Amino acid sequence: MEIRNIAIIAHVDHGKTTLTDEILKQTGMVQEGVSMDSNDLERERGITIYAKNTSCIYRDTKINILDTPGHADFGSEVERVLRSIDSVLLVVDAAEGPMPQTKFVLKKSLELGLRPILVLNKIDKPAADVEKSQEQVYELFLDLGATDEQLDFETVYAIGRDGIAKKEMTDDSDNLTPLLDLILEKVDPASGEDLKSKPLQAQVFNLAYDNFLGRMGVARIYNGILPAASQVVVKNNENKIYKGKLTKLFSFEGMEKVESKEAVAGDIVMIAGIPEIFIGETIVLGEATEPLPAISVDEPTIGLYMFVNDSPFAGREGKYLTSRQIRERLEKELEINVGLQVDFSDDSRYQVFGRGEMHLAVLIENMRREGYELAVSQPEVIIKEIDGARQEPFEEVTIFVPEEFSGSVIEKLGKRKGIMMHMEQENGQTKMIFEMPTRGLLGYRNEFIVDTKGEGILTTLVIGFRPYAGEIQKTERGSMISMATGKALGFSIANMQERGTLYIEQNQEVYEGMVVGNTSKGEDMVVNPTKGKQLTNMRASGSDGTVKLTPPMEVTLEKALGMMRSDEYIEVTPEVVRLRKAHLTESARKRAGSKV
Numbered sequence: 001m002e003i004r005n006i007a008i009i010a011h012v013d014h015g016k017t018t019l020t021d022e023i024l025k026q027t028g029m030v031q032e033g034v035s036m037d038s039n040d041l042e043r044e045r046g047i048t049i050y051a052k053n054t055s056c057i058y059r060d061t062k063i064n065i066l067d068t069p070g071h072a073d074f075g076s077e078v079e080r081v082l083r084s085i086d087s088v089l090l091v092v093d094a095a096e097g098p099m100p101q102t103k104f105v106l107k108k109s110l111e112l113g114l115r116p117i118l119v120l121n122k123i124d125k126p127a128a129d130v131e132k133s134q135e136q137v138y139e140l141f142l143d144l145g146a147t148d149e150q151l152d153f154e155t156v157y158a159i160g161r162d163g164i165a166k167k168e169m170t171d172d173s174d175n176l177t178p179l180l181d182l183i184l185e186k187v188d189p190a191s192g193e194d195l196k197s198k199p200l201q202a203q204v205f206n207l208a209y210d211n212f213l214g215r216m217g218v219a220r221i222y223n224g225i226l227p228a229a230s231q232v233v234v235k236n237n238e239n240k241i242y243k244g245k246l247t248k249l250f251s252f253e254g255m256e257k258v259e260s261k262e263a264v265a266g267d268i269v270m271i272a273g274i275p276e277i278f279i280g281e282t283i284v285l286g287e288a289t290e291p292l293p294a295i296s297v298d299e300p301t302i303g304l305y306m307f308v309n310d311s312p313f314a315g316r317e318g319k320y321l322t323s324r325q326i327r328e329r330l331e332k333e334l335e336i337n338v339g340l341q342v343d344f345s346d347d348s349r350y351q352v353f354g355r356g357e358m359h360l361a362v363l364i365e366n367m368r369r370e371g372y373e374l375a376v377s378q379p380e381v382i383i384k385e386i387d388g389a390r391q392e393p394f395e396e397v398t399i400f401v402p403e404e405f406s407g408s409v410i411e412k413l414g415k416r417k418g419i420m421m422h423m424e425q426e427n428g429q430t431k432m433i434f435e436m437p438t439r440g441l442l443g444y445r446n447e448f449i450v451d452t453k454g455e456g457i458l459t460t461l462v463i464g465f466r467p468y469a470g471e472i473q474k475t476e477r478g479s480m481i482s483m484a485t486g487k488a489l490g491f492s493i494a495n496m497q498e499r500g501t502l503y504i505e506q507n508q509e510v511y512e513g514m515v516v517g518n519t520s521k522g523e524d525m526v527v528n529p530t531k532g533k534q535l536t537n538m539r540a541s542g543s544d545g546t547v548k549l550t551p552p553m554e555v556t557l558e559k560a561l562g563m564m565r566s567d568e569y570i571e572v573t574p575e576v577v578r579l580r581k582a583h584l585t586e587s588a589r590k591r592a593g594s595k596v
Helices: 016-026 040-045 072-082 100-111 130-143 177-186 323-336 357-369 403-415 444-451 490-496 557-563 586-592
Strands: 002-010 052-058 061-067 087-093 117-121 155-159 164-166 201-210 214-223 225-227 231-235 241-245 248-253 256-259 262-264 268-272 282-284 302-307 341-343 349-354 374-376 384-386 389-402 419-426 429-437 457-467 478-482 500-502 514-519 525-527 568-572 577-581
Touching (some): 002 016, 002 072, 002 177, 016 052, 016 061, 016 087, 052 177, 052 248, 052 268, 061 177, 072 100, 072 201, 087 100, 087 130, 100 130, 117 130, 117 177, 155 177, 164 177, 201 268, 248 262, 302 323, 302 357, 323 341, 323 349, 323 357, 349 357, 357 374, 357 557, 357 568, 389 403, 403 419, 403 429, 403 444, 478 500, 478 577, 514 525, 557 568, 557 577
Parallel strands (some): 002 061, 002 087, 478 525
Antiparallel strands (some): 052 061, 201 214, 201 282, 214 268, 225 262, 231 241, 231 282, 248 268, 302 349, 341 349, 384 389, 389 457, 419 429, 500 514, 568 577
């Protein structure tokens, strides 16, 4: 059976996973209602976070499909899988056209010499402009230095949600057959007798874990034949060599893993039995065979500290509380999350580096749901010294907003060192492209949602390190800090809500040093949420009126990362996310030189 290996790449929410689900459904590989986005966080957020393998059988050909994330923070998931495939389906929304992540994933594909197939998706949208989007994609290919062969790409027009694809806009179609036929026609076979006869070379590009089999590697076999239960040699580019024996060999059929006796060149398989296996390592049968080139990913741009939660409420909800347990969890994450880096040099706190706020937030959220309890510091960008000059990460920011909100966005991004590179208006919407330091973006997303009343779209793409941009003006909000420990009372909350936005509600437990809200004036304020009304035996008309309380702002992990100040920590537990001061008492904060 011939094998084709493809990846589906696109900007977030352009329809990659929906298209993959429809391909599997129409080829009879899965039942109705089954989706590739199986992780709880993926279902909640409606985005793909982890790259996943699947396959389908079409016309006696096995098509291995890799569904990849579309969010820029998870770009490392895309980078590592592109080496293992032979072509990509570049999915572009026919209404939005190419977006920042489209540029990122396409650039990586072209650098590897892949010839993409363009899928213009959502052509049924009222705002879809097929010709304009196709022209923008062609211009993007030119900007990224595509070869003449790559510029001669094929285009398919699709409605992924309905499982429809067409070679021409005027064609009649009610299925994805035109797309599948084009894959067989244009993607080179990954298998062949000439490849099978060569010495075995297989490279691991993903990891998985099974409670019974332990750590497993997902690998593409480039040359040779890999028998199950065989003795193998594992090599990497740092001349590390060790031997092991495979205990299980699986191939992918739909979303299921099927045990195999052997796998041939071109196939993508999962192997068990080598507990030390790592991403980028090459599996061979003889020590004389050379390893394949290493898999490299872009470096992190921001970092934060993780350490043991030492608040007065510590240990109430968490299952894993100690520094050793946090370290073990981070070491486990490093095995599969190639975009992450951790500095373990300080035993009391670990510095974790990632590709963006969402990249780190997803890690912390997963730890929280697993029962970990920890504290987290404010995210900070990585500042480098290159040729004697300070440099920091910059991002390309693409914004779509209704015209009436564009002025506010331009003003705030200007203060944050954003430089407008492009602006256009169409159908009451303004599209703007800025280049600005990552430092200026930290904490802005929450403001953007408020300023645009939830109608704006903001996407970013890291464009590299550039000279340090200097001081950045941000909207300063002060914190309301509890001076007492106990239960918050309605009388106090009614008085406090006049001073700013609260994060707590009536009868919620608070402790000294906990941040219970923010003030709009930019200065910290010490408050007593536990203070009740003084009772007397005198009654007066109007003095016992009903207290009206405003619902508090929900503090989610990502909101907290954006709102927190430099002298604050986030307390993360399986049940709640709280903001607190690094120094809990007012006297300790004064000694430390804080504003309060």
